[in-house]
Structure formats: C-alpha cells, structure tokens
Amino acid sequence: MKRKALFLDRDGVINVDFGYVHQPEQCVFVAGIFDLVRQANEAGYAVIVVTNQAGIGRGYYTEAQFVSFMRWMSDRFSQEGATIDRVYHCPHHPDAASGAYRQSCACRKPLPGMLDAARHDFYLDIPASILIGDKQSDMEAGQRAGVGHRLFFGSKDESEILDGALRIDALLDAFSLLKGRSAANG
C-alpha cells in the first residue's frame, strides 16, 4: 500500500528564511509548523523535507554543518512530539558553486529529483501527496513530480503563475487537506 507524503520546503516554511540559515541561533520556527507535522504524523503521512542548500556548494557552510544543524532541528521536532521522516537536500549550483558542487544536477528545485528519490525510497502515492513551499521553484518541482496538492505559502509577488497550486496564508490552513477535506481555493 502506497503512503502519502507531506513534502516541506525548509527555508520559509519550517524556519524563517533569513538566508543561508545553518545554526540553531539563526533558527526561528514558523508559526504552526510543529502542529502541522504532528497532524501529518497522526494522519499517516511521511513527512519529508526537500531543500535546496546551495550555501554548501558556495562554501558558506559545510555538508557536515548542514547535517548537524538538521539533526538539531529533528530533535526540536521530537521534543514537540513531531517527527520528520527524512531530509533530502541539494548542495549544488550550476554556476555559483565550486568543485564537484558546481553542476547542473537533477536535484535542485525546480527540478523534481529530490521528490522522485523520495517517491522511490518511501513507495509514495504522489498524486495524493501534499507539498508546501514558498517559492515558484517549489511549486514547479511539485508539479513536475506529479504532486497532487501544491500549497503556496509565500509572498504575493512570487505567485504570478500558480499553475494549479493553492495559496495558503498560514500553515494551519493545510490541516483540512491532511484530514481528507479539500482546502479552500485561494
């Protein structure tokens, strides 16, 4: 039996996006995120983070620092009774990164590589899954992967082309979808 996923972009959805956040001192959690993840856990969704982290390729922080920060973040969720099942990240950038990180990879959103990997790893029901992001690139990655419910949680000037995505003004607005009701069209 295939499982549904709640895909979460990280910066701007889980934590406030101050740019290249990679330490606990820089982390301010977005209102409602712990409740949302707890609800998703209870409803049987796999909770999967999909995040572009070109800061690694740019040399702003290392892969090890990223992993250690994400471990801290997962612990914070656990303390709140919520579970993040897996984190997928893309450390690449096609021109701003150096060394092996400088490449046109298949994982950097708006490409669907991370979502495709999760579909395979978790045997996911992608059309029944939900993605929440704050950028057009999140919505586009979700659409290319075939994610059925794409929720845009970003500024209005980012949303000129929503392509079937629904706008939400608060993370709690995604609750109704998790519970099997349709979200209000926004």
Ligand SMILES: [Mg+2]
């Ligand atoms: Mg973001």
Ligand SMILES: [Zn+2]
């Ligand atoms: Zn990549």
